[in-house]
Amino acid sequence: MAKVFQVKDFNLYYGDHRALIDINMDIDENAITALIGPSGCGKSTFIKTLNRMNDLIPSVRTTGSILYRNEEILDKNLDVTSLRRQVGMVFQKPNPFPMSIYDNIAYGPRTHGIKSKAKLDEIVEKSLIDAAIFDEVKDRLKTSALGLSGGQQQRLCIARALAVKPDVLLMDEPTSALDPISTSKIEDLVLELKQKYSIIIVTHNMQQAVRISDTTAFFLLGDLIEYGKTDQIFNTPKDKRTEDYISGRFG
């Protein structure tokens, strides 16, 4: 299978603190890769590196290499705007902008220079449909996105990410702030999106990882302890620490 990301000997430091240690990991195209591990192990740090959102933190330094479709993304001269456009991101807490639903979705395309009303209308509709939220909001596209429920907001954020036509979707605990029903809607949606996008998802919920992911990576204190097919990780973990973790001995 083709790889979207190839991570080689990657290290990341917050100032003096080495938060990721010698990570080597190839990530499949059109698959769902789950990242698990106890709090503070570096899952968010890792996922944020993949679209250079870590640039926002001044103390971050990196070594090693990460190729996105065979292009080095750690390069200082890289245009992060175009990287982020292709590698979209959905966050733990739904973060719709305080504008109308329509404007939320149109924000990305507008930023990238699309002005035509007809074009925008089309993108908005398509993205909302893809994110399985169109029916719920189609009558109130002009009302504030903050009036939606948490689960709807999260799907709106996914729609917003889809609107710029990304290639990869990064999701950092996208359901941890949601109720069971919204959670299962998002899980279904993610399984759906896998057809067209490569998805990398961080989760604290082991059952969730089992339910939706193809591959799972287990992090501990900055180390990638084990990486493999989800079945294998959960049924026959090779490392004692993985076993302890998935059996709830800590975390």
Add this chain to the structure above:
Amino acid sequence: MAKVFQVKDFNLYYGDHRALIDINMDIDENAITALIGPSGCGKSTFIKTLNRMNDLIPSVRTTGSILYRNEEILDKNLDVTSLRRQVGMVFQKPNPFPMSIYDNIAYGPRTHGIKSKAKLDEIVEKSLIDAAIFDEVKDRLKTSALGLSGGQQQRLCIARALAVKPDVLLMDEPTSALDPISTSKIEDLVLELKQKYSIIIVTHNMQQAVRISDTTAFFLLGDLIEYGKTDQIFNTPKDKRTEDYISGRFG
């Protein structure tokens, strides 16, 4: 077995919102009772009622009855100071006062009128020993408690609660902010304390409930869904919702 608390037809409202619905529940002496359930189900609200910490929230109204050793504690004229002295509490986030370790422990006894230095010394030492932290801090009793690690701080808070010689200990997710090693130390400590105190503990960690509790109560949206021996709840839950919850289907 003797009961420390007898809860009858208890309802609690935050303004118009009924956060606890017709709770009936008797709590055993010298046992560990675990409260579980998804976020927002009312676990904290319930535990805070038991020592009237909810008084601090002006919008709270209650109906029904809660007897603590056969005395009604919902009574408006109750002396909450003496109730809280007997029903101690440990919080989710360790909250030592910004004073020395010694002063933290001595705070309670001092408040209740103990002035003699010798007496205080004795209480401080005894409480620290009981909370299994004496050895780690005995050489720096005069230094600030804020310099301790999270796990140590939490045990300090337990020692602080023990120093006023309570009868019951309420614990609201006492380990959720801690690392695995500190967690297991606290779990051991709790099992130890059970000899002398009745303990009610809220936890999000199902394995933890299994490991330490005698009885488990499962809350959902303000309802007490199921209450019984821990073994039974986790092995042969009677209610479908309990089963879903403990198998990680939501929450």
Add this chain to the structure above:
Amino acid sequence: MLKKQGTGINVEQIAHMVFLFLGIINVGFVLVICIYLVIAGLPAIKEIGLVDFLFGTKWASTAANPQFGILPFILTSIYGTAGAIIIGLPLGFFTAVYLAKFAPRPVYKFVSPLIDLLAGIPSVVYGFIGMLVLVPGIQVIFNLPDGSSLLASILVLAIMILPSIIKVSITAIQAVPEEYELGSLALGATEIETYYKVMVPAAKSGIAAAVVLGVGRAIGEAMAVMMVAGNAPNMPSLFESVRFLTTAVASEMSYSSGLQRDALFSIALVLFVFIMLINATLNLVLKHRGKN
């Protein structure tokens, strides 16, 4: 394909430069003010002599044989400020604890706009009312020949710093994590015990900041004090007419010339140094708080 960053200058870079400039300009302002004060203030100090200037006890700037000793002003400023704090701090502190922790919602809603109003009243209004009410009042109560005095200034200053002490203290107390409060209540302490034995000590650096802020405000106030102090360059004494560092500058500025004028700038420089020291203290206090 991923684009590489262009080499030309784009909107983003221009925006960055503009904002950088707007940030830096503040440093420029401070430098200009310092430089001007030093340039304007040093000549007179040089001519008079630093020791004579700072520790001279007689100010007679237009005498045939002029004397420029500003010790009376320095001491007056110190005494006046200390007095204002001694009166204003307890008053403000207790009010703040009450408002932050005890006041029932309606009382808080009623009183806190009053405090804001008090804070918003221009200093000349305080001076004006002080001049009409306090000064004659002090003259009658203490049976003095004249009521314009250090005492009148202290009272006006105390009232003026009151709202800022209250507001900063309230913020400090409210910023104390609720966990301390819960912890103490859960041990069976009453609310008053909790607030005074745990919350207030925890807020002490914030309250210290309030004090330093009050000091800064009191020491820098000119107009209100000018209206009630009497402005004679006496050594400070509670019932005597006195002159502060600020009023020394303000009162003679308009008619001044030559060395007298330069000396007034030197007074301003001394005042500035005082304020900078106070600010440094404030910074230390705040930093200390940041650490906790």
Add this chain to the structure above:
Amino acid sequence: AEMTVSTDGSTSMEKVIGSLGEAFSNKYDDVTFTYNPTGSGSGITAAQEGRCDIGLSSRALKADEAKTLDGTTLALDGIVVVVNPANKVNDLSIDQISKIFKGEVTSWKDVGGADTPIVLIGREAGSGTRDGFETITNTKDSCKYRQELTSTGDVMTVVSKNENAIGYISLASMNDKVKGVTVEGVAATEPTIADGTYKIQRPFVLVTKKGAQLSEGAQKFIDFAFSEEAKPILIKAGVVPVAKK
């Protein structure tokens, strides 16, 4: 284009210059007149530095100032020694005044009044009124003021509110809130000042830069100030006009 005249200086001259300026502006619509009452010292400096067209000083120019500036006396002003209206003292000699202000006489009893302490109200150092008063009463550098105030109005307010107070103000600002005492039997009035029998008096001076060309507006104003038309205005403002030398 519109012309402007800016004046800057003595606060004691406020009433005089204010009245003159107002009448002047009424007469010439195309000239804007401004008066900035900052004090004689700043007025003189401002004229020197060219920050105003005409400086206003309520004292004669000092020798070193006269090197670069021209001073023209516009009018004479009496400095009235004032007490509270309730005070029984009506007349003081220059000697008594001098002793009082030097602190050698401290009770009103010693000069024929009640047995109460004397509260000395003065002006701030640099004030033209203070300079004039102290020079004439020979009390320079030795006044024991209880209060040093920054304006004539302030002195009047304080004296009017305190029965023990004594102060000095410009005749131009005199009103019945305070009582002027006669000096050696002579009351401060226009004729007594003009003929010099009232001793405590000083000039109001218009200050211009030596050798510099006055602006057209400023010239117009000076002409107006010394015109016959201005005389009644000056008199109404309480000063004694002086013919231009």
Add this chain to the structure above:
Amino acid sequence: MQNNLPLRRKAYCGTMNFMMLLCTGITVALTFFLIIYIAVESIPHFSVKILTTKPSYLDDSIGVLPDILNTIYIIITTLVFVLPLGIGAAIYLTEYAKSKKLVGMIEYAIESLAGIPSIIYGLTGMLIFCQFFSLKTSLLSGALTLVIMNLPTIIRTVQESLKTVPQGYREGAFGLGAGKWHMIRTVVLPCCIDGIVTGCILATGRMIGESAALLFTAGFAHALNGFFDALTHSGATLTVALYVYAKEQGEFEVAFVIAAILLVLSFITNMSASYVGRRFQKSKG
């Protein structure tokens, strides 16, 4: 378990309670005294004439219209300069700055500016604007002095409101590939506009109350001028006029009238600031 606190604890609680009530009582009484005293003394002297005329020496009358206008002019001018400067600096500090040293330096500068007493601003304003830039004693000099004086307030309040914009909004925009300035313009600023307005209102309140800094920079003439004319001429704002009337001329009636106007203005600024502030809070949810 009835109420049975030991006497010692009861006494302690009682004393502290009494002190708090006493001090709050004094503070409240003081405020009421000020309000009522000013109201009682000023209301009889309010008239259309005093509010709509300028003082005249020839017919010995007093009006505060020029002072009102001067106050408005000086505030407008100050805001025109201070807003871009202050908002820009705040944006730099919260959104752009990476170097800790530079931020530390700028923040130290701002703190210093905030601590400088107004009389010193008055003096340096006089030296710099009136003399060095030869703007003379004029409203413009006064306004520029106020600009520097009020920068810290503006910067801080803008910084505060920028900080209330959830980091999630920024991440969301960046995650969609927006550039920084684009993100600030389209997401951050619209989000905290109310907070910025609150800051402006509070700063306006401070400007209205300022006197010492204006005495030597803007002067105290009472001339009636149009906006641009006024900027180049000396003029008293309400507070300066109050000082002059009360202290230098003993005209208490008009001083009380101005005091009442100032009190009302202070009330209005506080109210509108808290109104906008509340709206701001609400929009934050």
